[in-house]
Amino acid sequence: MAFAAIYVPDFAIQAIVSAEPQLRGRAIALLDGKSPLFTVIAMNESAKHAGIQIGMTASQAAQFCAVEKRHRSGRREEAVHSALLDLCWSVSPRIEDAALDTIVLDLAGMHSCLGSATNIARQLTQRAAELGLKINSAISEQIEVAIHAARGFTGTTIVPLGEESEILAVLPIRVLFPSSGSMETLERWGVRTCGDLAALPVQQLSERLGQEGVRLRALARGEFVRSLIPAEPQALFTEKLELDDAVDHLDSLSFLLGRLLHDLCVRLQNCSLAASAVHLRFALGDAFEKQSLLAGGQPDAESAPEVYERTLRLPVPTHDSRLLLNLLRLHLQSDPPQASIVDISLAAEPSRKRASQKQLFQPNSVDPEKLEWIIARLSKLVGTSNVGAPQTCDTHRPDAFCVNRFRPVNEPQQNRRKGHGNAGQFVENRFHEDHPQTALRMFRPEWPARIIMQREPPARISFRGLHGTISAASGPWRTSGDWWREDAWNLDEWDVYIRFDSVASRSAVTPDADVPDGVYRIYYDHRCRKWYLRGRYD
Amino acid sequence: MPPNSPLLRSRVERSLAGRVPAPFDYHDRSVTDYVSAGIPEIDFLTGGFPRGALTEIFGPPCSGRTSLLISALRTRALQREHCALIDASDAFSPFHAESAGMNLNQLLWVRCHSTHQAFYATDLILHGGGFGLVCLDLSDISREVVRKIPLETWFRFRRAVENTKTILLLLEQECNAKTCASLVLKLAPGPMRGSATESSDRKSEMGDAHFLQSSFTRFFQGMEVHAQVVRSRTKPVATLEFRDHRISVANNSGMNTRETIFTTKFVGNLNFAQGSSL
Numbered sequence: 001m002a003f004a005a006i007y008v009p010d011f012a013i014q015a016i017v018s019a020e021p022q023l024r025g026r027a028i029a030l031l032d033g034k035s036p037l038f039t040v041i042a043m044n045e046s047a048k049h050a051g052i053q054i055g056m057t058a059s060q061a062a063q064f065c066a067v068e069k070r071h072r073s074g075r076r077e078e079a080v081h082s083a084l085l086d087l088c089w090s091v092s093p094r095i096e097d098a099a100l101d102t103i104v105l106d107l108a109g110m111h112s113c114l115g116s117a118t119n120i121a122r123q124l125t126q127r128a129a130e131l132g133l134k135i136n137s138a139i140s141e142q143i144e145v146a147i148h149a150a151r152g153f154t155g156t157t158i159v160p161l162g163e164e165s166e167i168l169a170v171l172p173i174r175v176l177f178p179s180s181g182s183m184e185t186l187e188r189w190g191v192r193t194c195g196d197l198a199a200l201p202v203q204q205l206s207e208r209l210g211q212e213g214v215r216l217r218a219l220a221r222g223e224f225v226r227s228l229i230p231a232e233p234q235a236l237f238t239e240k241l242e243l244d245d246a247v248d249h250l251d252s253l254s255f256l257l258g259r260l261l262h263d264l265c266v267r268l269q270n271c272s273l274a275a276s277a278v279h280l281r282f283a284l285g286d287a288f289e290k291q292s293l294l295a296g297g298q299p300d301a302e303s304a305p306e307v308y309e310r311t312l313r314l315p316v317p318t319h320d321s322r323l324l325l326n327l328l329r330l331h332l333q334s335d336p337p338q339a340s341i342v343d344i345s346l347a348a349e350p351s352r353k354r355a356s357q358k359q360l361f362q363p364n365s366v367d368p369e370k371l372e373w374i375i376a377r378l379s380k381l382v383g384t385s386n387v388g389a390p391q392t393c394d395t396h397r398p399d400a401f402c403v404n405r406f407r408p409v410n411e412p413q414q415n416r417r418k419g420h421g422n423a424g425q426f427v428e429n430r431f432h433e434d435h436p437q438t439a440l441r442m443f444r445p446e447w448p449a450r451i452i453m454q455r456e457p458p459a460r461i462s463f464r465g466l467h468g469t470i471s472a473a474s475g476p477w478r479t480s481g482d483w484w485r486e487d488a489w490n491l492d493e494w495d496v497y498i499r500f501d502s503v504a505s506r507s508a509v510t511p512d513a514d515v516p517d518g519v520y521r522i523y524y525d526h527r528c529r530k531w532y533l534r535g536r537y538d
Numbered sequence: 539m540p541p542n543s544p545l546l547r548s549r550v551e552r553s554l555a556g557r558v559p560a561p562f563d564y565h566d567r568s569v570t571d572y573v574s575a576g577i578p579e580i581d582f583l584t585g586g587f588p589r590g591a592l593t594e595i596f597g598p599p600c601s602g603r604t605s606l607l608i609s610a611l612r613t614r615a616l617q618r619e620h621c622a623l624i625d626a627s628d629a630f631s632p633f634h635a636e637s638a639g640m641n642l643n644q645l646l647w648v649r650c651h652s653t654h655q656a657f658y659a660t661d662l663i664l665h666g667g668g669f670g671l672v673c674l675d676l677s678d679i680s681r682e683v684v685r686k687i688p689l690e691t692w693f694r695f696r697r698a699v700e701n702t703k704t705i706l707l708l709l710e711q712e713c714n715a716k717t718c719a720s721l722v723l724k725l726a727p728g729p730m731r732g733s734a735t736e737s738s739d740r741k742s743e744m745g746d747a748h749f750l751q752s753s754f755t756r757f758f759q760g761m762e763v764h765a766q767v768v769r770s771r772t773k774p775v776a777t778l779e780f781r782d783h784r785i786s787v788a789n790n791s792g793m794n795t796r797e798t799i800f801t802t803k804f805v806g807n808l809n810f811a812q813g814s815s816l
Contacts, residue, residue: 366620366668374666378648378659386649390632390642401632406646408620436577437638438760439604441629441677474758495758518600518727519758535631537761538604538677 002117003228004092004105005146006124007136008084009154011101012042015080016070018132023068031058032072041072080133087127089233091120096143097231102150104143106228121156140164145222148194151175164222169195176219182209194220237275237348239264246285246340250332253341258325260346265321268350274317276351278324280331282308283343308337315407316368317351323369330376365408375406396481397489398523398534399442438537440521446532449522461498461522463533468500468517476524490526493534495519573617573705576609584721584767587671587705591771592696594708594715597725602763603677603709604629606725608638610671610707615644619670622646622663626656627678653683657691664698664706672699673707681711692718713768722769727761 027046138149140159152171475494572586
């Protein structure tokens with residue numbers, strides 16, 4: 001088994017040069033630091049010969065007119081590093097990301113398709129040159145030997161088995177990356193090369209430098225064996241588009257989004273992945289004076305944000321670009337950006353595709369992707385808080401509920417439900433097999449009413465132009481709670497049978513003038529001292 | 539049979555491909571799958587709610603429609619089917635549904651504030667498919683408004699659930715879907731004595747509601763609901779007489795009218811303080 005290591009000398013410099021080819025062959029110095037304290041952190045040989053030194057300030061370096069000064073670009077270095085990783089993955093499926101400027105490849109099984117070790121090294125060099133990078137490569141049976149040889153020798157180095165110590169002997173010890181203390185000690189001893197270090201006795205070395213000394217000696221002799229630490233491919237599913245002209249119309253924007261989503265979904269499909277979330281980012285231009293078609297209102301130029309960012313989370317990962325586009329359109333219609341768009345960026349969170357196996361006797365459930373689309377449209381129609389699965393709240397407050405997101409449930413149900421959260425009190429299932437439970441239809445909001453009391457039970461009731469006699473009443477059922485809050489309640493509830501007066505006494509206020517007699521629930525609110533109708537039994 | 543019949547048949551099928559599935563196959567519309575409504579009396583009366591068809595339940599307020607709806611939703615949820623309720627008046631009570639034993643996680647509740655929203659939401663859900671029961675609750679919408687809904691809307695809804703497993707329930711105050719509905723059920727408060735057309739103005743003092751008198755207060759126990767099948771495309775069930783059930787046959791255009799009575803049970807919140815005020 002052989003390993004190949006590639007090393008990019010002056011990585012930061014080469015990263016800049018790969019973006020600016022006109023700088024190739026010129027003296028370059030890199031500046032970094034916090035403004036205004038920029039210092040020289042890297043330079044190539046030409047700049048070194050010109051007199052530039054590490055640590056010089058920007059003003060000092062400015063005196064060297066023949067040297068090109070550039071600021072270090074972390075983004076550019078990341079991009080070059082990603083390109084290097086892609087290059088190595090195109091050669092071998094197992095690589096180790098040893099450092100920003102060093103990558104190790106496992107060449108096991110590669111000889112049959114890529115040829116000899118020399119051929120492989122030559123191919124790596126050529127491909128790196130296509131990226132605008134000049135690399136050193138080394139091939140050896142040991143990983144560390146390949147790394148050190150790539151760092152120490154220029155060009156391509158082949159280290160035959162058994163000759164590692166001889167070949168590494170001429171390299172300076174700095175290629176082994178010793179600690180600063182060990183480096184200082186070794187220099188004081190006059191140990192300059194790996195050969196000198198390899199010749200030192202191991203026991204005395206360990207007494208003076210400890211385990212690090214032993215490790216450095218093994219590295220210098222080519223005896224340090226370790227396994228490859230394979231790197232996982234970090235697939236970034238991002239699509240960006242810079243616009244020449246700002247876009248302020250949803251149809252035009254939808255066309256562009258559709259194109260980007262299509263490319264994104266194709267990349268996801270190629271990797272057998274799906275998107276579990278889509279991050280949308282717009283760079284906004286200046287707020288325009290005319291009315292925004294997207295916003296539907298007058299934009300405020302002073303308060304217009306520069307960036308519009310939203311995240312669309314999906315309950316089920318999908319790579320359907322049309323579905324994603326429709327969901328984004330609904331999203332943008334309900335929450336449009338406040339200015340025209342000059343730059344679009346879409347990023348998908350990759351996830352495994354949904355793999356579900358339905359049960360043999362389970363009825364077909366709603367397709368999750370279609371359901372997401374339906375819920376999005378319903379939310380736009382009636383509001384997000386009015387669509388979903390209802391859930392009673394853990395409180396005694398009447399008609400306390402919340403609406404949660406509707407998610408198809410496929411777990412086996414129990415026939416009896418116990419306790420719906422009334423402060424831990426057990427409430428037995430009230431479903432009776434013989435008789436269905438009487439349901440209450442709620443009036444939201446509650447209807448105000450006027451009650452005429454005859455001693456304890458209410459006797460007459462009037463609401464919405466209707467008048468009636470209460471011929472039977474059950475109550476009062478007192479309930480109160482949350483006394484420590486401003487929205488505390490204190491109610492007396494009644495279930496009453498109302499016999500309405502004749503048709504002649506009913507006004508036309510109510511839309512439904514023909515209201516039959518029936519059982520209603522009314523309550524008296526002690527806080528505001530008013531009567532209300534909560535609902536009727538149906 | 540002409541010798542080129544198979545060729546002609548294949549040519550016709552090819553030209554209709556994608557628009558009409560299996561044009562030469564006979565579709566027996568009378569074969570329908572029925573599911574329980576959750577109330578034995580209703581199941582006996584109607585044979586259950588038909589799948590892939592529109593069932594219309596109408597009646598005045600306080601006639602038991604919502605109780606029947608909750609029972610049907612609960613029964614479907616027990617069968618692990620997802621249900622959708624398009625609530626045109628936002629009158630659904632999650633507390634009472636949960637008290638009846640329904641798993642609310644199985645229910646998609648759409649709280650509408652206009653009939654336009656209700657019909658648009660129903661359209662979306664029906665065409666999305668996958669729900670075992672879809673109910674459009676127009677119980678509190680005035681009759682004048684519902685009468686203005688064009689008949690084609692009901693036809694469209696019926697077509698949307700045909701050949702599917704979805705039960706479409708329609709709750710309203712009077713019958714509007716008419717021939718579009720495969721089953722039309724009329725609910726009324728209280729029992730009906732004598733002929734089927736007798737009105738309900740012969741109520742007792744308590745009306746159709748049962749109030750149990752105790753030493754210090756009354757307890758509301760439930761109410762009686764009269765159910766009558768107005769129209770049904772199902773095969774008629776065997777004519778049997780049961781106690782508290784009354785089954786009669788009316789000779790009008792060969793359709794059977796059947797009636798039954800069921801009683802709903804009221805179960806209040808056990809945490810309430812009972813009795814007179816302190």
